[in-house]
Amino acid sequence: MIGLEIHQQLASQNKLFCNCSNKGADQSTLIFNRKLRPVHSELGGYDPAAIFEATKTKSIRYHSHPSTSCLVEADEEPPHSVDKESLETALILALALHSNVVDEIHVMRKIVIDGSNTTGFQRTMLISTGGYLEMEGNQKVGVQSICLEEDAARLLSDDNIARDYSLDRLGTPLVEVALEPISGTPQEMLQVAVTLGRLLRASKRVERGIGTIRQDINVSVNGGSVVEIKGIQQLDQLIKVIEFETTRQLGMIQIAAELTKRRTAYTSEFTVKDATDILRRSPSKGVARILETENTQIMAIRAEGFDGILGYEPYDGVRLGRQLAEIVRFYGLGGIFHSDELPNYGITESEVTAVKERLNIGSGRDAFILIGGDRDRVQFAADAIIQRLNKVTQGVVPETRAATLDGKTIFIRPRPGSSRMYPETDVLPIKIDDLILDSLRGSVPKSFDSYIKDIMQKYHLNRKLALEIFDSDRLKLFEDTVKSTKVQPTFIASKLTEDLTSLRRKGLNPDRLSDKSIKMAFQLLDGGDIAKESIPLILETMLTKDINEVKEAIQILGLKQVSECELNEIIDKVIADNMVLIRQKGRDSLGTLMGRTMSLLRGRVDGKKVNSILENKLKQSLS
Amino acid sequence: MKVYDTGRDLIELGVIPLEDMISEAAVVKAMWAMANARDNIEAAKIMERNIANEISLKSPINRRLLYYGKD
Numbered sequence: 001m002i003g004l005e006i007h008q009q010l011a012s013q014n015k016l017f018c019n020c021s022n023k024g025a026d027q028s029t030l031i032f033n034r035k036l037r038p039v040h041s042e043l044g045g046y047d048p049a050a051i052f053e054a055t056k057t058k059s060i061r062y063h064s065h066p067s068t069s070c071l072v073e074a075d076e077e078p079p080h081s082v083d084k085e086s087l088e089t090a091l092i093l094a095l096a097l098h099s100n101v102v103d104e105i106h107v108m109r110k111i112v113i114d115g116s117n118t119t120g121f122q123r124t125m126l127i128s129t130g131g132y133l134e135m136e137g138n139q140k141v142g143v144q145s146i147c148l149e150e151d152a153a154r155l156l157s158d159d160n161i162a163r164d165y166s167l168d169r170l171g172t173p174l175v176e177v178a179l180e181p182i183s184g185t186p187q188e189m190l191q192v193a194v195t196l197g198r199l200l201r202a203s204k205r206v207e208r209g210i211g212t213i214r215q216d217i218n219v220s221v222n223g224g225s226v227v228e229i230k231g232i233q234q235l236d237q238l239i240k241v242i243e244f245e246t247t248r249q250l251g252m253i254q255i256a257a258e259l260t261k262r263r264t265a266y267t268s269e270f271t272v273k274d275a276t277d278i279l280r281r282s283p284s285k286g287v288a289r290i291l292e293t294e295n296t297q298i299m300a301i302r303a304e305g306f307d308g309i310l311g312y313e314p315y316d317g318v319r320l321g322r323q324l325a326e327i328v329r330f331y332g333l334g335g336i337f338h339s340d341e342l343p344n345y346g347i348t349e350s351e352v353t354a355v356k357e358r359l360n361i362g363s364g365r366d367a368f369i370l371i372g373g374d375r376d377r378v379q380f381a382a383d384a385i386i387q388r389l390n391k392v393t394q395g396v397v398p399e400t401r402a403a404t405l406d407g408k409t410i411f412i413r414p415r416p417g418s419s420r421m422y423p424e425t426d427v428l429p430i431k432i433d434d435l436i437l438d439s440l441r442g443s444v445p446k447s448f449d450s451y452i453k454d455i456m457q458k459y460h461l462n463r464k465l466a467l468e469i470f471d472s473d474r475l476k477l478f479e480d481t482v483k484s485t486k487v488q489p490t491f492i493a494s495k496l497t498e499d500l501t502s503l504r505r506k507g508l509n510p511d512r513l514s515d516k517s518i519k520m521a522f523q524l525l526d527g528g529d530i531a532k533e534s535i536p537l538i539l540e541t542m543l544t545k546d547i548n549e550v551k552e553a554i555q556i557l558g559l560k561q562v563s564e565c566e567l568n569e570i571i572d573k574v575i576a577d578n579m580v581l582i583r584q585k586g587r588d589s590l591g592t593l594m595g596r597t598m599s600l601l602r603g604r605v606d607g608k609k610v611n612s613i614l615e616n617k618l619k620q621s622l623s
Numbered sequence: 624m625k626v627y628d629t630g631r632d633l634i635e636l637g638v639i640p641l642e643d644m645i646s647e648a649a650v651v652k653a654m655w656a657m658a659n660a661r662d663n664i665e666a667a668k669i670m671e672r673n674i675a676n677e678i679s680l681k682s683p684i685n686r687r688l689l690y691y692g693k694d
Contacts, residue, residue, distance in 0.1 A: 070682050072682075073684075074684050077682055428625055428631070
């Protein structure tokens, strides 16, 4: 079963709780330091992950710029009222998904302990519950809930001493749409994600571009618990991540079955002993690196009955040992060594024997795990490993994982407890009545399908091109350019889709071309200063030579319009140079001659014009 | 004024919050608003809306940097 959750940035002038914008600042002008300490939540109780984070007591540095942050981001001023435009967008999206809007919106505080919110919490509000997303073929996917919340600060860097965040993104309005879990193939899930994304974009009230929409999925297989996977940025990762995670979960269930098979009596006795002295002079480079830092130690954990289980690999890459290594990374350690893979990595047979002796491991089916690092962290990590080993027979353990760029998932933290949310008392509740909803119904986007039909009709595009331009990030640019020039919409649309894609395939990054400069290129074309063929060349040159001005690219390429006289000269030369070919093929040589002429002219003349002149001259020379 | 109970009580009594508008500007604006609005309710809305920077929309973290361009 897979539950899709998307976080979509809204296109609003202001942030959710203040009047800053989230765009336009490059360099920060001010940096200030903070430290976070966990306290009892207002409802009592600690968050266990918070306790560990607090022991790290890292210093947190926030980078700010006056245009993108104010005292609200610095947590020195209370939040302003909820931004009206963002609230309206959230309500419109709720109506579009046939969701039931609540009578009164209450803003809540969700505790966040990694410093990505200066206040120590994220403000979020429930907008609506229930509803459905219409898929192609009249299928419906249920909606669980829709929330409006603020985005967190942007992580700039993280070393063991301090963590740096930029405040430009903090407070940006996001809409979170959580869908009901459904069972389906990864391809079907991708379709759901694409359809939802398209509906949001059809509202014309959301941001577009990389990083403005983030997918999280909750994955569970038959007989397993739910695992949350966060941060799928691009849809092509989605299928890989679903496949990887499903395999991982099935693997965990198999490992659990294997362990249960061999253990008739289950004891949760895990002995932990210091093994620093045994490995102090180990030839292993990994161990040496750990021990050369001050205040470190190596601990050995005896895992009763786990011999052969730690390294057991029911599916490619799915091993308990690897899961444990990911967990200790949360506590700042590099990884683990375990008996199923030793002796290896420089750790000798005699060292292995010595550890077994220290842990009282006889000829039974016991395994051991070695972890090493800073003394204060190693104890936490050992506890975490023991906790995890105690849960192996559960199969799939509920946890939060992150999606990696290559379509895998890694552990980031245990599933948080529920004592994380409490009311935001600085913002008044907002009553929503039918009057408000009715005033917004006119802005609810029609179905995505009718939107595409509108584009096709208005601009005379075929369906494929209409879909491509809608899905691209350049829809607004397209509409602007059509409005302000007389260039054919089909031409503009194809340049903005096919040509930009082929630039990407060449390894360049067309996202770096600003809307303004692309529009300028079309305006110059409109004014007759350049030829159609030169547009892809200009865009490519701007990327390869890293320039922002269209006029500069035109100069570099020498793309002034060719004069009538020069054109005739060039064509005459081409014909003269290729007389052999012309005598051989006659009229059929036109194609080849066109190719040679165009490559000489390199986009400075309209192809049609060249063709007609060349054809005439060819006829003349043949007669 | 909407953050604390005391402020919310004042608003309920009919007090119009003007944030950081200075009193001189408030007097003049009130004269203008009442002369140009249909009724007192609209006048109150005009008072709360920022027209010519008489109300700060945001408080910069470092005012000195903003005014003088350096610390």
